[in-house]
Amino acid sequence: MKLPGSTEWLLHCAASLAQLKAGDTASAAQLAQYFDLPAAYLAKQLQALVKAGVLAATTGPRGGFRLARPASEITLLHVVEAVDGASSPYECREIRRQGRGALPAEDCRTPCVLAVKMAEAHRAWRDSLAATSLADIVATLPPSAPSRTRLRLTGTP
């Protein structure tokens, strides 16, 4: 059970964009240099966050990426599921209905209890990630961090 390696990239990119001033943007090239990441692949991943409504992309000479809504309204779950999708890591193929032990249809009207418990665990994981916003993350940083981030990311503190 592995999340894509780019999950770390996108969490950090989103947390960095959360430190920009309202209306400012950073390009894929700037984000790639900031974290020393492969620019083309990062750009593709950033587009996934745009598609998911986490980031907004602007075009033009000063174009780039910014958060699509306030940092307090974007959770870690939004970012992680933009990268990896929202499906459960556990797949129930209903093996209870097959083989010598196959249960009759009337015993399968409710979901398999094992699938239910696996879904509960996935919900606990999702709830945990949904409880932290990008604003919460920025609030844990030293007070001097955002201006340093802005200077190194965009050249303007």
Add this chain to the structure above:
Amino acid sequence: MKLPGSTEWLLHCAASLAQLKAGDTASAAQLAQYFDLPAAYLAKQLQALVKAGVLAATTGPRGGFRLARPASEITLLHVVEAVDGASSPYECREIRRQGRGALPAEDCRTPCVLAVKMAEAHRAWRDSLAATSLADIVATLPPSAPSRTRLRLTGTP
């Protein structure tokens, strides 16, 4: 983020073995027939549960698999991590230390807050699975289920 497809197999096998009478066993071939699964691959997976201390394997003409300890002391987490390992789905490669935005070493004495939050979510998932034992699963079944399971799995109710 996907668990192996065999996770469902092993959860069902463990829950079925939890319905046997004390001292009884079921072979890999019996479990494979019970769920209509590929016997050789299932046997390999069952050995992973033996290695993890979830199942015990006995040899000889009446040999097979049984739970290694009481069903109340084997949780869904034990089974799932025997199949897939216990590592977190999120990998932190410390990209905060690289590129133009690289943080100085003194700012990295504590773990990255994003890694901490991802670890909290993984802990919530693990805690959820650890809260349900195989005995809990069996307790949700109709009273007639265990003798039916035993009859179809081993030939003896």
